[in-house]
Amino acid sequence: MAEYRLKTPLTNEDIQKLQIGDQVLLTGTIYMARDAAHKRMVDLLEANQPLPVDLRNEIIFYAGPCPPKPGQIIGPVAPTTAFRMDPYAPAMYEYGVKGTIGKGPRRDMIKQACKQFGAISFAAIGGLSTILSRRVTAVEVVAYEDLGPEAIRRLEVEDFPLLVAYDAHGQDLYTQEIAKYENFNKNANKEVGI
């Protein structure tokens, strides 16, 4: 499990070298979009219409922040549950999105889509909102302002901490790690004869 400091946009070389469990500190531009924005964007893709923002070669952060207090750049923010974006994600990867940031396991279709389209599904820690908000240096609403916390925002981030959860080689970190700890305490107790 390697550690990398990467800058956006991620290159195909970056994507191919990343393996599940690798830790990435990401610096550069990412785009925030979640349920309602994805529904609108995938409807546009299906109708062969352009998206309101060019997201080819970009990274999407599945999240919606709290409002900033006076003097803050952004309010607390951390990823939302990624699996709710599963119905939209393969179309977004096919369109050219190179990575997504969410929390929690996803359906097998995501593993296949990451491999097929050369993309990464990253995990960040859900609810780590105060800490993660400090890694955001700029934010701007760029589309769907009417969606409030669900609007598309462009973010500048610095050393934003990520884990590679699904890589471009068809591997899945969640399944691998859970298998290591299933019945871990039960087995440990057996070994010491409890």
Added chain:
Amino acid sequence: MRIVHVDQIVETVAKLCWEACYYLPEDVLAGFRRAEKTEASPIGKTILQQLLENADEAKVNHMPYCHDTGMAVVFVEVGQDVHITGGNFLDSIQEGVRTGYREGYLRKSVVGDPLIRVNTGDNTPAVVHTEIVPGDQIKFTVLPKGGGSENMSAMKFLLPGEGMQGVKNFVLQTIKEAGGKACPPVVVGVGIGGSFDKVTSLAKHAVLREIGVHHHEPHIAQLEKELLEEINNTGIGPQGLGGTSTALWVPIETYACHITALPVAVNIQCHAARKKSAVL
């Protein structure tokens, strides 16, 4: 008879909303510390350390611990000797939520119609549970309930003969299906008995119980212990990234039920296990 003005209700509920979101309760922090000591997975251990650090930063800077400041669930116990003046009681609770979410810079996460889905912009309406109790006080408890874990909750009618083992199987199945999606380490609120509506209410009330406190009935306390151990043997771990700390606690609440029925409900509470009470 005691007189309470609605302005006091607005002020109390507003403060509870942001206090709950900024300051994680001590029993939850103690749960994180215990889990961090025993966690077998290095990834899981790091996550628990970061959650403690995040709670500390939120507290020091008076900011929400988690950006999903939830749909507000407000439990109110109204003493039967209280007379409310100055306006409508339920409206004052909604006004309290509106004020608290605005002044606390909390996220507005509520859509007015579940199918049309337009954000109401002020996080109302809250879900309000009111109970009339003896006395001349009003107790308010605000539970800002995040969507990720609420989505993974479930309810089922078992056959009466399925008993204890049936309940265990259903709770475990629900937790396995939720996995990392419910933002573990979680608190697993379980309701057993009652009716279709009562059992989910029991599960929700269970989430309010302090971590570390078992049910007063020995057989239910035993079930809580066994379920906690079995849930922590699933391997799911913090954030579903593997480990031995999937749940911090498994509080169970029970109620009488019909001879034909054994209803069971599981209300999952993510690690942002916020709750805050005040008495007027």
